[in-house]
Amino acid sequence: MNAPAAALDLADIPERIQSEVQRAIQRSIKGVEYIASSGPALGSTPKDILHVRGTMNLYHYRPIADEIYRVPILIVMATTNRGYILDMVPGQSFIEFLLKRGYDVYMLDWTAPRPEEKSLRMEDYVLDFIPDCVRRVQQDSGETDVTVIGYCFGGVLSLLYGSIFNDGPMKNLICFTTPVDFREMKLFQNFSDRRYFDVDRLVDSVGNVPPEMILSSFDMLRPASRVVGQIQLWENIWNDEFVKSYRMFDRWATDTLPLAGEYFRTITKDLMWDNKLFNGTMSVGGRLADIAKIKVPILHAVAEHDHIVPYDAAKHLIQKVGSADKQEVMLKGGHVSLVAGANAIKRLWPKLDSWLCERST
Amino acid sequence: MADKSNDPVAMWQNMIGEMEKGFNSFANKAMESPEFSKVVNQVGGVTAGAQKQLGELMEKYLVSMNLPSRAQMDSMAERLQSIEGQLNEIKALLHQVHSNSAAPGGGYPAAPRPPRTRRPPSAGGEQK
Numbered sequence: 001m002n003a004p005a006a007a008l009d010l011a012d013i014p015e016r017i018q019s020e021v022q023r024a025i026q027r028s029i030k031g032v033e034y035i036a037s038s039g040p041a042l043g044s045t046p047k048d049i050l051h052v053r054g055t056m057n058l059y060h061y062r063p064i065a066d067e068i069y070r071v072p073i074l075i076v077m078a079t080t081n082r083g084y085i086l087d088m089v090p091g092q093s094f095i096e097f098l099l100k101r102g103y104d105v106y107m108l109d110w111t112a113p114r115p116e117e118k119s120l121r122m123e124d125y126v127l128d129f130i131p132d133c134v135r136r137v138q139q140d141s142g143e144t145d146v147t148v149i150g151y152c153f154g155g156v157l158s159l160l161y162g163s164i165f166n167d168g169p170m171k172n173l174i175c176f177t178t179p180v181d182f183r184e185m186k187l188f189q190n191f192s193d194r195r196y197f198d199v200d201r202l203v204d205s206v207g208n209v210p211p212e213m214i215l216s217s218f219d220m221l222r223p224a225s226r227v228v229g230q231i232q233l234w235e236n237i238w239n240d241e242f243v244k245s246y247r248m249f250d251r252w253a254t255d256t257l258p259l260a261g262e263y264f265r266t267i268t269k270d271l272m273w274d275n276k277l278f279n280g281t282m283s284v285g286g287r288l289a290d291i292a293k294i295k296v297p298i299l300h301a302v303a304e305h306d307h308i309v310p311y312d313a314a315k316h317l318i319q320k321v322g323s324a325d326k327q328e329v330m331l332k333g334g335h336v337s338l339v340a341g342a343n344a345i346k347r348l349w350p351k352l353d354s355w356l357c358e359r360s361t
Numbered sequence: 362m363a364d365k366s367n368d369p370v371a372m373w374q375n376m377i378g379e380m381e382k383g384f385n386s387f388a389n390k391a392m393e394s395p396e397f398s399k400v401v402n403q404v405g406g407v408t409a410g411a412q413k414q415l416g417e418l419m420e421k422y423l424v425s426m427n428l429p430s431r432a433q434m435d436s437m438a439e440r441l442q443s444i445e446g447q448l449n450e451i452k453a454l455l456h457q458v459h460s461n462s463a464a465p466g467g468g469y470p471a472a473p474r475p476p477r478t479r480r481p482p483s484a485g486g487e488q489k
Contacts, residue, residue, distance in 0.1 A: 016368075020370065048456055049449050049452060049453060050453055050456070051453055052445075052446050052449040052450065052453075053446075054446075063474065063475050065475060065479070066475055067475055067476055067477075067478055067479040068474075068475045068476070068477055068479050069477065069479045070477040070478075070479075102479045104477070111442075114439050114442065115435065115439070116439075141477075143477065186393060187389065187392055187393065190392060190393055190394075190395070190397065190398045191392075191398065191401065191402075193395065193398040193399075193402070195395070195398075195399075196395075196398050196399045196401075196402035196403070197398070197402045198402070202405075220388075220392065221389070222385045223384065223385060223388045224380070224381045224384035224385050224388070225381060225385065228377055228378075228380075228381040231377060232377075235374070357481040357482070358481045358483070360479075360481075361479070361480060361481065
């Protein structure tokens with residue numbers, strides 16, 4: 001250590017101690033507040049429920065702009081998680097951003113499948129739920145064309161839908177962190193190793209796959225992160241913004257949905273084991289779903305540090321689709337911070353707007 | 362401002378970050394092995410079976426105590442969900458009727474929707 005640096009440090013010590021003491025006091029006060037209070041209200045952008053059928057919910061967000069683009073957007077949420085990740089709080093809501101930029105936004109969101117919905121199959125999602133929602137969006141908006149945005153497994157469902165219904169009405173497709181090559185989801189591959197994982201036994205015994213199991217499989221990808229998150233929360237509990245953000249993301253991450261048993265069986269066998277989407281042999285309800293048949297303009301946003309869908313699992317999407325107008329963008333961030341939070345506000349959202357606005361008229 | 366390399370708080374935070382990375386990386390390596398998959402799935406299978414048996418046992422116990430079992434609570438939740446679903450359908454129908462009534466000769470006008478004439482900033486000047 002050199003002398004000037006040491007002198008500077010010594011001069012700073014009383015100020016630093018004072019600051020740390022104040023933070024310690026604030027931690028105690030805020031810690032009590034944290035336990036006593038509920039988190040911020042999430043998903044509060046005004047919306048109308050257009051249709052509910054079992055696990056499927058179709059929302060229409062009320063337009064904000066005086067003039068909107070012709071082509072409405074249908075967001076297809078991942079079946080494992082709730083859609084409010086895209087509508088956190090005002091100022092940090094992707095939905096609100098789209099509305100302000102003049103888009104007409106609909107969302108296909110999911111609730112926990114009921115026990116009797118354990119028999120829902122991939123066909124129900126791809127050949128029934130999504131087409132039904134697209135029809136309702138067309139009817140409600142009065143437009144034939146629809147832009148589809150799929151997040152994570154919502155992207156997979158959108159790809160399957162787009163490859164089967166390749167003659168319309170999907171006008172544009174945007175995928176966020178969507179896996180195509182399931183061999184590259186190494187840890188999930190190992191968790192579901194066909195030599196040891198008896199998916200039939202699991203589904204036959206539990207029906208719907210419990211959310212705890214889904215959550216633990218996500219947590220196992222980064223086993224230390226939840227504990228470290230708690231430590232960081234305690235350190236920063238004096239900081240209201242940090243706490244608000246922590247609570248939003250933590251609530252969403254733990255609000256995992258169960259998966260319909262038959263649907264999970266297909267995911268495991270066709271995608272995890274046989275990698276049919278990558279091989280071009282995937283079929284849904286007897287209809288071939290080859291993503292090479294997708295011809296519409298497509299944007300795929302991937303995250304540089306995605307631990308759930310690693311880049312190797314997502315990178316083939318753009319190569320494999322048949323579209324002439326196609327683009328992949330890799331942005332800084334992880335699987336969730338790509339689409340929500342401060343990182344998304346400055347990176348993904350403006351990028352998406354600049355790509356989509358020209359294709360929405 | 363104190364030099365980060367000498368700041369004990371920054372050092373602590375850095376250490377936690379490094380520990381997190383190190384532990385995650387170590388655990389991920391361990392989890393990539395087939396042995397891990399074998400053990401986890403064996404344990405998972407046993408746990409699922411045990412949970413099922415325990416659930417059945419608890420249900421019998423709750424019946425004897427004249428208390429509702431989880432299955433009965435689930436059934437009530439399902440009925441509530443079904444009622445909610447029907448309410449939503451009624452709401453959607455009302456919404457539809459309300460929208461239809463905006464047609465000439467209809468009753469109450471629906472909230473006007475903005476025109477679908479927006480152009481991209483480059484084509485239509487400044488963004489609104």
